[in-house]
Amino acid sequence: MRTRRRTGAASRFRRWAGAVAAVAVLASLGAAAQPGAAAQPGAAGRGGSGDPAGGLRLTQLQAMATHNSYHRETTSLAEQSVMSRYDPNWQTLLYSHASLPAQFERQRARGIELDVFPDPEGGLYADPLLRKRAGLPPLDEPELKKPGFKVLHWADFDYRSTCVTLRGCLRQVEEWSRQRPGHVAVPILLELKKTDPRLEEQGGAKSPPWDTAMLDALDEEIRSVFGEEEMVTPDDIRRPGRTLEQSVLRHGWPRVRDTRGQVVFLMDNDAQDIQDAYRARGRESLQGRVLFTDSEPGRPDAAFMKVNDPRGANQAVIRDLVRRGFFVRTRSDVPLEQARSGDTGMLRDALSSGAQMVSTDFPVPGMAARYGSDYVAELPGTRGPVRCNPVTGPRHCPRRALER
Numbered sequence: 001m002r003t004r005r006r007t008g009a010a011s012r013f014r015r016w017a018g019a020v021a022a023v024a025v026l027a028s029l030g031a032a033a034q035p036g037a038a039a040q041p042g043a044a045g046r047g048g049s050g051d052p053a054g055g056l057r058l059t060q061l062q063a064m065a066t067h068n069s070y071h072r073e074t075t076s077l078a079e080q081s082v083m084s085r086y087d088p089n090w091q092t093l094l095y096s097h098a099s100l101p102a103q104f105e106r107q108r109a110r111g112i113e114l115d116v117f118p119d120p121e122g123g124l125y126a127d128p129l130l131r132k133r134a135g136l137p138p139l140d141e142p143e144l145k146k147p148g149f150k151v152l153h154w155a156d157f158d159y160r161s162t163c164v165t166l167r168g169c170l171r172q173v174e175e176w177s178r179q180r181p182g183h184v185a186v187p188i189l190l191e192l193k194k195t196d197p198r199l200e201e202q203g204g205a206k207s208p209p210w211d212t213a214m215l216d217a218l219d220e221e222i223r224s225v226f227g228e229e230e231m232v233t234p235d236d237i238r239r240p241g242r243t244l245e246q247s248v249l250r251h252g253w254p255r256v257r258d259t260r261g262q263v264v265f266l267m268d269n270d271a272q273d274i275q276d277a278y279r280a281r282g283r284e285s286l287q288g289r290v291l292f293t294d295s296e297p298g299r300p301d302a303a304f305m306k307v308n309d310p311r312g313a314n315q316a317v318i319r320d321l322v323r324r325g326f327f328v329r330t331r332s333d334v335p336l337e338q339a340r341s342g343d344t345g346m347l348r349d350a351l352s353s354g355a356q357m358v359s360t361d362f363p364v365p366g367m368a369a370r371y372g373s374d375y376v377a378e379l380p381g382t383r384g385p386v387r388c389n390p391v392t393g394p395r396h397c398p399r400r401a402l403e404r
Helices: 011-032 077-086 100-105 129-133 166-179 197-201 212-223 244-251 272-278 313-324 337-341 345-353
Strands: 061-066 112-117 186-192 263-267 304-306 327-331 357-360 386-388
Touching (some): 061 112, 077 129, 186 212, 186 327, 186 357, 212 272, 263 272, 263 327, 345 357
Parallel strands (some): 061 357, 186 263, 327 357
C-alpha cells in the first residue's frame, strides 16, 4: 500500500480582492526581487529524509495543468455547421487534448480539469441534440448508457471526451499513479455542470440538480476509485478544534514527501448553492468531504481558491493568497486568444503570481500552430514537471528534480 498520500474571479471574490489589492501590490513589489522569501508556516527548504523535495510543502511547488483535460473537438463538418449557427464563438471549442496518461507522462502535466454532469439513471447524454440536428445517429458508446457521472464540456453540443465517465477518467489517473508512485500530489479540478436551458427547450437533456444527495454520490464515486490513503482530503489538513482555514493558516498544507503518489480534488464551482449543499449537515469545514471548495479568506472551509485571470491587480491578489498559505489555481491562456496572437504575457503573469496550479490548453509545442502561432505554456528552465514556487519556495531550491 502506498503511503498516505473561466476567466476572471467570481464577483464575491472580487469584492474581497479589491480590499487587499492595494496593500498586496506594495508587498509584492518588495518581494519580487527575492522570490520565495516568505515560506509556508512550518516549512523547511531542505530536509534530511532523503526525499528530493526536502521539507517542501505542496503550496511551495508550482506546476502546469491542463484546462478541460478530457476535451476532444467535434470533427464532423455537419456538426460544425450546426455549431456555427448556434454559437458565434464555436471556434473556441476547436482544440483537443491527448489522453490523461499521455498528458501526465509525455506532456509533464501535473494537474487536470474534468467537467462533470450527473446521470444517475444512465443514458441522459447518449443522444446529443447536435447530432440529431446534423442528421447523425446516436452515439455508439455503451458507457454513456450506464448510471454514473459523465465527463463532457457542453451537454448536447460540445460532447466529445477522451473518457466519457468520471469513474473511467479517474481509473486512468489511478493506473498511471500506481506506475509512478513518486509523483507529487496531482490536483484534479472538478467543475460540476448543468445542462443548457436553451438546449433543454429544444428537446435536449435536462440534468438533475446538484443537491446534497447528488454531491454525496459524487464523493462516493470518487472513493470507489481512490482510497483514503491515495488522496489528500480536508480531513487530512484540519486540526482538532480548528476550522480548515485556521489549520491551513497555522500549520500549512501537507509536505510533499508525505503526499507522494496522491491526488487532491478541488471544486471549480463558486456558485453558492452548490457550495452550500456540499457544506450542509455540519460540514462547514468540509468534514468527511473529498473536495476542497473554491472558498475565500475568512470562511471555515478556506484552503483552496481560484483566480482564473492572473493579470493586472489579480497578480498581487494571488501573491497575497499563496503567501498566507492557500492553494491557488490560475490560467495561462484563454481560448483562443494566446494561441492566435502568440502572446505569453498572461503566462508570465500566471507563473510569477505564485499560483500553484497554472492551467493551459496548449501544454506542448505544435498545438497552437493551426491558429498561426508557436504559443506553448511550459514551466521555464526545469528538469521535471514541477518547480519550487517563485513566491513561497525556499531561497535555495533543491537542485535535484522534485519528482522521484
